[in-house]
Amino acid sequence: MTSRLVISSENEEFLARVNELSGQVITLCDQCGICSASCPMIDEMDVTPSQMMRMVQLGQSEVLKTKAMWLCASCFTCTVRCPRGLDLSRVAEALRQTTLRQASDHININAIPRDELAALPQIALVAGMRKFTG
Numbered sequence: 001m002t003s004r005l006v007i008s009s010e011n012e013e014f015l016a017r018v019n020e021l022s023g024q025v026i027t028l029c030d031q032c033g034i035c036s037a038s039c040p041m042i043d044e045m046d047v048t049p050s051q052m053m054r055m056v057q058l059g060q061s062e063v064l065k066t067k068a069m070w071l072c073a074s075c076f077t078c079t080v081r082c083p084r085g086l087d088l089s090r091v092a093e094a095l096r097q098t099t100l101r102q103a104s105d106h107i108n109i110n111a112i113p114r115d116e117l118a119a120l121p122q123i124a125l126v127a128g129m130r131k132f133t134g
């Protein structure tokens, strides 16, 4: 017998938006946990990649407050191992895009003291700005 997840229309809308932006069918995730077991960034994340997928499946927009979506390095390890063929790096990117479209950013350049800014390696700063800002 198959069971269908029942979520509110607001949550349904959030799930549909992330599906569309990522090009993935997130409900296909069966929570096997292979992505979490494979992720090189897991120790730094506040939720695991599979938890991130579950939150999106449930339409929980609180996922946008997690650090994990910013820390996904798009290394594709989970993508090549996912038995459902899901590309989690694209899901993380969709979540980042959703946040950036709300004019919210992970890095506030103006909040970094000038002396610290001067000491930062420029290449790291440029790479970080490309990933973390719109």
Ligand code: SF4
Binding pocket: 028, 029, 030, 031, 032, 033, 034, 035, 036, 049, 050, 053, 078, 081, 082, 083, 084, 085, 086, 088
């Ligand atoms: S490996 Fe794929 S199916 Fe398994 S939990 Fe991760 S995203 Fe879901």
Ligand code: SF4
Binding pocket: 035, 038, 039, 040, 041, 042, 049, 071, 072, 073, 074, 075, 076, 077, 078, 079, 088, 089, 092
């Ligand atoms: S693509 Fe992201 S979530 Fe997947 S293993 Fe790499 S860092 Fe982890």
